[in-house]
Amino acid sequence: MTIKELEEKSGITRANIRFYEKEGLLNPDRGKNSYREYSSEDLKALNRIIILRKLDIPVAEIKEIFEGAVSLEEAVKKQRDVLSRKIESLQGALDICEQITKEHVDIQGFDESRYLEMIEQKEKQGRFFKDIAKDYLSFELLIFGNMWKYVFFHNFNGAKERYGIKFALIIVLIMCAVRGIAKQFIWHSGTFLEGFLYPFVLFAIGSAILLPIYILSKTHPKIASILEKTLLTICITILAAVFVLLIVLILNFWLHFLF
Incomplete structure (x- = not known):
């Protein structure tokens, strides 16, 4: 078929x-x-x-x-345990949802101090709630993923789903390592650490720049979208220029070495 x-x-x-x-x-x-x-x-x-x-x-x-490396029964038992832990981790949030529903409160009458205290108490009891720090990481990874997808890695999002933020960090470290190697062994202009740290610091600064855009997206999504697209265009242009320059330098080095 x-x-x-x-x-x-x-x-x-x-x-x-x-x-x-x-x-x-x-x-x-x-x-x-x-x-x-x-x-x-x-x-x-x-x-x-x-x-x-x-x-x-x-x-x-x-x-x-x-x-045949793992039996179906073993895999399903393992997944059952994983799902059980996920259900348990959501129990704290479920308890708060039930509490809010029973009290029939609206957003104007919402006592945030009381519910925050309830969440803190449940966390001390071992209940788990969503780690909201990951909201910004997800937003940053989305922009980073779009940048890589449009430049040269069309399946970034698929890899992102499988490996998450770790994948993006590995990509960043690889890029930093490549520059460190080039600085010490190709350009002979410094140490590996110097070459590694320069792009790493740039990525850190980029992360700091993205944070206000994320915050702005909560109140003014259209403005944030325009800023995101502008920033993405700038990043793609800079990346393309850097890679072209790197290729030229490598070719120049090998031509000088051969002739």
Whole structure:
């Protein structure tokens, strides 16, 4: 069957199907015209993937199940424990929601001091609430992701979903390390640490610049959107210029070395 037929029978988009193929979960045959040809076994595998993803089992673990590295029972037991911890972590928020509902309060009569005290007491008792510090991290990662997606990494968002903020930090560290290596071993203009710290400080300053935009987005989303797009355009221009300059310097170094 064609990918369109597989879409219709499975109920998911071809983008998802392609993604699962890239992850090695689906391995369709190639016909004489090099088009993918999906079999009933591929449909069965895809339906299994859908079920396991509906249980919020990560793609990487599904791959391990398919490869036999982990049994289905082990994976599901592990995921059951994960989901149980998530439910438990939400219990504190659920208690506060029930309390507000019982009291029938509106925003004007909302006693924030009392509810903050209730949250603090429940946190001391071991209840968990959303870490709102991550709101800004998510916003910053969105801008950072858009920048990388439009410049040269089209699947940044997919990787972001799998690895979160750690992925963005790894990308930043790799860029800093590349500049450190270039400064010491290619340009011979300083130490690795000097080359590493310069872009790292720039990223830190960029984070500080993004914070006011995030705060502004809560009250004036249209203005924040304009500022975000402007900043994104500037960042893309600077990045493109830096990479072109880096390529020119590397080519110049090798030409000088060879001739």
